Amino acid sequence: MNYKHVWAIFMARNLEFFRDKAAFGWNFAFPFLIIIGFSFIFEGQSHQNFKVGIFPVAEQDGLFKQTTVPAAFQNEKRVTFLAMPDREVGEKLLRHHKIDLLLDGTSTTHAYYVNNSSPNGYIAEKLFLSSFIDDESQPAVKGAIQGQEIRYIDWFFPGLLGMNMMFSALWGVGYIVVRYRKNGALKRLKATPLTALEFLSALTLSRIFLIMFTLAVVWYGSDLIFDFYVQGSLFLIFFFFFLGGLSLCALGLILAARGTSEEFSSGVLNFITWPMMFLSEVWFSLEGSPEWLRKTAEIFPLTQMLQAVRKIMSEGATFADVQGECVFLLIFTALALLLGSILFSWND
């Protein structure tokens, strides 16, 4: 292998990436936007909220002036109270799931209305009923979870980075090579002494470099904002991101080996990325899902990478604890690289 050749193509690809403003911006802006969006949904002021209507109240300002709503319920932070001019209006909103509970503000018997098909209505009802428990009753005992509480954002963040890596690796290797093949850029390179191994190595290294660079910037930027909880080694986390990125690039090379149609390649890429995105626990845990589904998800490199990263990040796992994932990713990468290089063709 001629390393001068690899370096030349590596640099050329990097320049292409950094100058393609759309791709460059997308790779950096997308994870930030997603993470900020999710932080608003799941953190701070935007926690689960129940809407309770009270009738007959003409104005929002005078909501509790002449009502019999228990004081404990009035002070419930998870409830937003809305003024309803009369029962009819309130029932209509209740039927359409616009509010979760409707209270008769003048009733001395705490009369209320609930839509029985509404899950939120059920919880709001429980909150309302629990507010009647007087001081002499047995107080409810609330248990606290032991250790550091993991926020959803701490659990979700590696998944988001993994998803970004997956798209960057598969599209940045697979799709780019197909485009090069179609527009004749590959043919031009074939006319030089550059070998297929040198070309594919340069392409993979370039993409890995860009993935790790993007990852580092997004990690650092997000950490400044959200102060992620990392129990294990940061170095080990980045090592697994590197391994995962490598395996995803290798998967991209298989697609890049023969594809000649950008449209067909897009279809294949979607066929690969969508199941990975949903089954590799990027967005949600597969806990409780059928056993066969969880076993199927194990074959994806993204699943293995995210499992390892989350164990290190949230549980403080050491290398010994995640060596199974490491071996899987190494074998997957080696097999995919081998297959990609055997199948690779410069020509269309």
Added chain:
Amino acid sequence: MNSHNLILEVSHLRKVYKQIEAVTDVSLKVHRGVCLGLLGPNGAGKTTTIEIIEDIIPATSGEILYKGEPRKKSFREEIGIQFQHTSLLNYLSVKETLKTYASLYSDPEDLTALIKRCDLASLLSRKNDRLSGGQQQRLMLALALINKPSLIFLDEPSTGLDPQSRRNLWSIVDTIKSEEKTIILTTHSMEEAEYLCDQVAIMDQGTIIAEGSPKALIQEHCGTSTITLPAVTDTALLSKLSYPIYQDKDGIRLECRDIQEAIGQLSKININLSGMSISSANLEDVFLRLTGRQLRD
């Protein structure tokens, strides 16, 4: 020319794509320092032939010898190629593109000299996707010359160029020729072939149907001159003469080797010579005669 001067020898080349036979049987010899033009109508198999010789696509059968031996790994170091359809990395500048490609060769050309030769000095900072057709062709030519090749392939280098760009390209190719480099070019332009090529091979339906210098081919396949008479001329009178006669919308064409003699004979049979024009046969006449006037796709 002796066999010592032979740089390329192609024997019984054949290429079959599934059910289409693109190249049937091509054999040719190219001598050092010669500019060989591969001519032919669309679909004749020129590009397939040239790409097999370049080692871009494999042949179904046949043999190719470069300097008397099968092509080795070093073949790519010694050849330069300008493709008919190709592309470069879009976001790179001309200078970066030249540097990238120069890095892929063990003994690249001095870039300053190459930039001057291909008139790229004013374009160095321009991105590849911002180049005009002529500028792009000059860059592609520079890339074909970047490794000081001894054998250069130019696949329809002037297609889509305006007359100024075409003349500029010809002058660069002329300079390359003066350095005794061997050039194989395909073209649809007979004017280009006549101007640049020492030898031409005319291909049709996957095989070479005529080969030689442009002058020899004209001599062999066409009368040296054509007399064109107005369409109203009496063809019955003309048929008394022994010259080949063709009629089309431009008038009646009569091909002859000796113009003086032909005009004398036309006068003898009282043909009105006013409106007559005389032109010498060229490579296009040879091409059309050999490949026919039927439209190709």
